[in-house]
Amino acid sequence: MKGYLTLRPGKRLSSFHLHRKSIWVTVAAAIATLAVAVISLGMGEMKVSPLDVLKVLIGMGDEQNTLLVQQFRMPRVVVGMLVGASLAGAGAIMQGVVRNPLAAPDILGVSGGASVAAVAFLLFFETVSIKWLPPVAFLGATLIMFLLYALAWKKGVTPLRLVLIGVGIKIAASAVVTMLIMFSPFLLQNKAILWLTGSIYGVSWADARMILPWTIGLLLLAALMARRVNIQQLGDDISMSVGSTVQRDRFFLLLICAALTGTAVSVGGEIGFVALLAPHIAKQLIGPSFGSALPLSAFIGALIVLIADLIARMAFTPIDVPVGVFTSAVGAPFFIYLLYRNRNR
Amino acid sequence: MHALETRQLTLSYGERNIIESLDLTIPRGKITVFIGSNGCGKSTLLRSLARLLKPKEGAILLDGEAIAKRPTKEVAKRLAILPQGPVAPEGLTVLQLVKQGRYPHQSWLQQWSEEDEKMVVKALEATQLTALADRAVDSLSGGQRQRAWIAMTLAQGTETILLDEPTTYLDMSHQIEILDLLYDLNQTEQRTIVMVLHDLNLACRYAHHIVAVHNQSVFAEGNPHDVMNEELVRHVFQMECQITRDPIYDTPMCIPFSKSRLGAGATAGSSGANAEKEEQKIAVHA
DSSP, X not given: OTTEEEEOOTTTTOBEEEEHHHHHHHHHHHXXXXXXXXXXXXXXXXXXXXXXXXXXXXXXXXXXXXXXIIIIIHHHHHHHHHHHXXXXXXXXXXXXXXXXXXXXXXXXXXXXXXXXXXXXXXXHOTTSOGXXXXXXXXXXXXXXXXXXXXXXXXXXXXXXXXXXXXXXXXXXXXXXXXXXXXXXXXXXXXXXXXXXXXXXXXXXXXXXXXXXXXXXXXXXXXXXXXXXXXXXXTOHHHHHHTTXXXXXXXXXXXXXXXXXXXXXXXXXXXXXXXXXXXXXXXXXXXXXXXXXXXXXXXXXXXXXXHHHHHHHHHTTTTSOOOHHHHHHHHHHHHHHHHHHHTTTO | XXXXXXXXXXXXXXXXXXXXXXXXXXXXXXXXXXEOXXXXXXXXXXXXXXXXXXXXXXXXXXXXXXXXXXXXXXXXXXXXXXXXXXXXXXXXXXXXXXXXXXXXXXXXXXXXXXXXXHHHHHHHHHTTOGGGTTSBGGGSOHHHHHHHHHHHHHHTTOSEEEEESTTTTOOHHHHHHHHHHHHHHHHHHOOEEEEEOSOHHHHHHHOSEEEEEETTEEEEEEOHHHHOSHHHHHHHHOOOEEEEEOTTTOXXXXXXXXXXXXXXXXXXXXXXXXXXXXXXXXXXXX
C-alpha cells in the first residue's frame, strides 16, 4: 500500500488510510489560496505590498494599511473564498451523488431556485433582517432540487437528459426572477440585478459572518459522509449490496448540496460554473475519492473565485465587473467540452 | 441449513409478475447457476435474493432468517452481489475500488483496520491484481476490470456471493479465467456461489446445481448430469438441440440445431426436429 499513510490511533479504537498525494496537493492548494488572498488584499487603487498585508494580518500593520486591508478589502476576499468553497462543495456532492460529470447546481437550475427565493425575499420582505437570506435561498434551492429529483432521477436518466431538464428549470427560474424585478420599485431593481450577475462587490463583514458558519458547518457535514458518497459513486446496486442506506444518504447529501448552494447564492448571487469546474480539476489531480476530493475542491473553488474577482476588480478599473462574468468565460467553454465528450452516453 | 431459500416468492415489475409463488433452495457451499432465456426473470430472481428488489409477496431466507427483517449492514457481512455491468467513476484505482468492499465492516472511526487491510490484500492476490492496484479501473482491459469488481466483492468477506452474468462481454479466454477463479474460491474456501450464466456448456461445466428458470417459475433444478437434456432446452429456450458429452470434462454439452443452415440435420440423428427441418427444406425448394 505505498502512497498511503495508515493511522491507527488508540489501539483498536480507530483507523484511517490517507492518500499521501491528496494530502500534499490539498496543502499546496491551501497555500496557493492564501497567497492569492494576500496578493488580492494588497491590490487596488492604493497598493499595499504583500509583506505589509501580512503585517496587518498578524496585527502589526500601520493604521492606514489596517483600515484599508481589514475594513475595505478583507470582507470581499473572505466572502469570495467562502462562496467559492461552498459552490465547489455543492458541485462535488452533486457530481458524486448523481454520477453525472455534467451535474452542478448552477447548470441544473438549483442556483436559479435559490435566486428566485432570494430575490423574492429582498423585494417582499424588505424590513426583515438580512440574516434570513441564506435559509431562504436554501429553501428555494431545496424546492428545485426535489422538483428535479421527481422529474428526472427516478428511473436513472442519461446525463444529457438530466441536463436538458435542468436547463429547462433554470430558464423558468430566471424568467420568474425577471418578472419579480419588473414588478418591483426602481431602487431595488438595480440592487437585485447587480446581485444576480454574481458579484461580491460591496460585501461587508456582516455578510462574511453570516455565511461563515454555514459554509464551514456544511462542508464538515459533507466530509463526514465521504464514505457514503464514495459508495454511491459505484451505483445503487453496489451501494445496497454493501449495506449502505442509499436513499436516505442521498436525501441528506442533496439537502447539504442545496444548503451550500443557497449559502453561496445568498451573498454572491449566481456565480456560474465554479461548482462544475472546481470538482473536475480536483478529480483530475487526485482522483474521485470523495474524502480527498471534497477539501481540495473547496480550496480550488475558493481560488477560482479569488482570482476571477481579482481580475474583475483590476482589469477594467474603475469599472468593477461582476466576478460571475469571468468564471463563466472560463467555465462555459469547459462545459461545452464536457457535453461533447459525453455526447454518446 | 440452506444458504438461501425462497418461500412462496412472487416478484413483479408493475402489474406483470416475473416470478410466481416460487419455493427454491440454494445449497450451501456449492456453485449454483441460473439459466434461462432472455427476459425469463433469472436476473430479477438473483437480485431479489440479494434484497436489491423487494418481493411482491413471499419471503427470502438467508441462513434461515428473513432477509428483509435483518439490518442491511448485517446482511452485507454474509451476502454480496455483483450486478451486471457495474461502472466505476473515472480515475478510481483498483485499490480504491476493492477497499470499498469493506464498507459493511467499517465505520467513521474505523476506516482501515488490520482486518480490512488483510482482506483487501488477499482479494487483490486472489484476483492477481496486486501489481495493478494503483491503476485506474477504467484503464484496464475488460477481463481485468471484471476481476477488479470481483475482488471488491471478495473483500466484503461474505460466505455467499451472487454474480449476475459475470462473463458477459468477455472473450472466451477471459470467461474461463473468471469462472476458474470462482471455482477455486468455492473449492478452497467453500463459499456459496450463485450466478447467472448464458453459456449452457460453461454452466454445466462449473455448476454443482443448475436452476432452469422458465415461465415465472423453475422448470427444473439439480445436478447438470441429471437435469440437462433435450427436453429442457426445448422448453426453456424453444430450441432443438442434441446433448452430448464434453470431451474434456464429461459434463453435458448442448449442440443446437440451426434453423437456417440446412443439411446438417441429415447427419445429426433422428429426432422430430429433423423431420421438421426436412419439411422446411422441401418448402424452400418448392
